Amino acid sequence: MRPVLLFVFTMIVLLSAPGMNIVQAQQKNIILATTTSTLDSGLLDVLVPVFEKKTGFFVKTIAVGSGQAMAMGQRGEADVLLVHSPEAEKKMVAEGYGINRRIVMHNDYIIAGPKEDPAKIKGIKLVSEAFKKLALANALFLSRSDNSGTHAKEKSIWKTAGINPEEGKWYQQTGLGMGQTLNVAAEKKGYTLADRGTYLALKKNLNLDILVEGDAILLNVYHVIEVNPAKWPKVNSAGAKAFSEFLVSKEAQEVIKTFGVEKFGSPLFFPVAGKKEEELGKP
């Protein structure tokens, strides 16, 4: 029976060692469904500990595309969302799944592409014009195609340009996150639409330049939404409310303002709590 004892012993050692917090008070847990950009940029690694220390809540950050984050909210599988897909957000609130949608911060999208710029789009002011030119030149374009906020923005620009890119061979869908899609674009010398934060964070390993920027359509706005406890009673509404209020608080906004300045030379996000989306000018 020696092997049995060995088995039990190993099991006890494995489970009792520190590092595995099995017991967690449920009401202290908050599930935050958010986009990959907020996690990949490192912003949440700074913000979440401040919040946890202040309130005693434990935040479970699940980083997925905005589309999936909102799907989680819609099913009551998350408590609070930090997302950047305004049209879908408005729909979610209108349908009663989300409440207290509040603006938190913004940055902007850019078109990144190879330095040689074969389609000659550098410096074009209107993004839809640049997209038209890319389509005309059959220039390789990498699309996220993952229902993320960036993907939604990209689709709306194609619509403005009056082009259905999915018919073209030059239009490739990665189905990956922003960082990975940028890497694919760099390797294949293609163009892609990216949020400036992720681009800056990865810039050192990419052979991609910012070719188009500054168009008002490229504004990238992040909102926090609480999942409606009236629809899903199991939602931790107190925690969601606390986190939402924290994000728009002066303290968090100050953290957002200075985040990334040291490492990248410029902030990755601009805090805009309390403002209206329409008021935001060019970043």
Added chain:
Amino acid sequence: MKVGVDMACSPLPPPSPTEGEGERMHGRSVLHKMDIIFEGIKKAFWLIITFDPEVFRITLLSLQVSGTATLISLLIGVSAGTLIALSQFPGKRFTVSLVNTGMGLPPVVVGLFVTIFLWRNGPLGFLGILYTPIAMILAQAVIATPIVMGITVAAIQHLPPKLKLQILALGATHLQMVWILIKEAKLPLLAGVMVGFGGVISEVGASIMVGGNIKGYSRVLTTATVMETSRGNFDVAIALGIILLLLAYFVNLILTTIQQRERTR
């Protein structure tokens, strides 16, 4: 003449006139990629010797989660596998084919199903274990169990059929007979455990879905590697990969020692 001497003394060889600009650019970028791997190796050693608390915690959790999952799969896999191998029943071949297919269960599919079951509003939602290490153990056990079970079935069936009769003839009870057969098949069974452990320690799809890659809570080596890659921190990602390989090596070393020691006795 003087030029020649100067060139010989310069630290870098002069570019050969026949070499094209493009080729040199290519050469440089290859060198750059190699640099990243080298940086990764350096980083790995640095993280290990400085005992980086974050990396240590991630490594420990990897071991705990995958170790526990493997133990659970061992318990279920060996007993169910032995039962299947020793009993005769209609549809046995079909059952074995199902188990063998299960050996190739894609982790993401397991992750998806476990997630759906564990959702707050799902059938097992009352447990409240989604996005915890327990959910990761559960998913990994689901992945490893068919592997251990399939290898157990093959191992027990591979024993000489007359052995069973012989043991019973010597007066052993049925339970004792099963225990002796399992001990006889120890070598392939431990191989099964190693395959199962290898499968779950290296698995990322299910862990990221049911665990959520939460910092300091459910982040393991594989999910951290994915995250660092998408953050562009390739050196850290490579370092984590190396630590993962080392961990897998040491666990397998221990298992192999047990396996081979029992053999020579």
